Amino acid sequence: MKSPGSRKDRVVLDTSLFVNPDVRNDFGDSPTEAIKGFLKIAELIEGLEFYMPSSIFAELLNFVEQRRIPGSFLAVMNQRSPSKHELTCPAFLLYELIEDIRDRINKGLRIAEKAVRNAGKSDEREVIQGMRKSYREALREGIIDSKEDVDLILLAKELDALLVTADHGAIKWAEKLGIRWLLPNKFKDYLLSFIVDKEKQ
């Protein structure tokens, strides 16, 4: 436990906490309710600061009834981007990323070739739908594939924060960069532990 004078610990949040139904129900039945449920707990915690990259925050707003979000959410959930023009990443990660993408690109081509060979044999629409699914799985799952993902990872690194995400690509990079991470479905217990701790003091 931190002493009262120590810096607050920081947490960087992904949207899945509020948007993904498997996790969100810990906090509320809809994204809007989940935010309100989170806020109720977060406001009781003095030892944590909450952050969300601006790009992720903007995504989240698409899922909520904005007029029903309490103003205090903006005070509790700090929005900011990582300092992308000052931060650096280790060069060996560049190698791993390029090699990973190269393998995936080759895999994507093999999936496409298979689909062309199947095109005569079955329904064209089904073949295309099946191919899309396999292609996306091969090329995008378990990899950082958007600037929002990069924002999450770099902000957590910059702030030396705990990253709360269910994204496999982001978790993989958190592991490479020495970033603490937690699955969203453990997050409510994590938060509550701060309140219990306080009551024990």
Add this chain to the structure above:
Amino acid sequence: MKSPGSRKDRVVLDTSLFVNPDVRNDFGDSPTEAIKGFLKIAELIEGLEFYMPSSIFAELLNFVEQRRIPGSFLAVMNQRSPSKHELTCPAFLLYELIEDIRDRINKGLRIAEKAVRNAGKSDEREVIQGMRKSYREALREGIIDSKEDVDLILLAKELDALLVTADHGAIKWAEKLGIRWLLPNKFKDYLLSFIVDKEKQ
């Protein structure tokens, strides 16, 4: 021109200088002859040091008659890898790379879908061949897509060297990282200028 006491300027070379027929002919009719032609000039130049990433050097050896390469090539052409566990790259490059790849992946899928739709209409083998070509162009041209490319770029950056390459992906990154670069077909003139300069002294 550098004063005699100043550090020698450094040059990092890609294989294309010796392997690509459009360029190689400046130095010799085959990769082996091109190396010998290059050596003849390079040995007259005191003001330059030549480097090749070990991975690129290994590639080059596949193209040459190894027993006909003079031992002095190993003395003139320094082989080394960049310090990949010490070097860093600016984070904004990670964003650009991820966004670029994301666009290319989407483009690859559209190419594959088009091929499936054409599969019934024309010869399957032709459709697959055409798709392969378009797919590779869309996903791999103008992008750094191998660890050898990363080696080239990072070694040039680490050594503050001139990068001699015809690879569009490598040139694009050289531009982003402030690395001097030169097309291989200008390289012989570049080298000769050092000899002329010397004669004028």
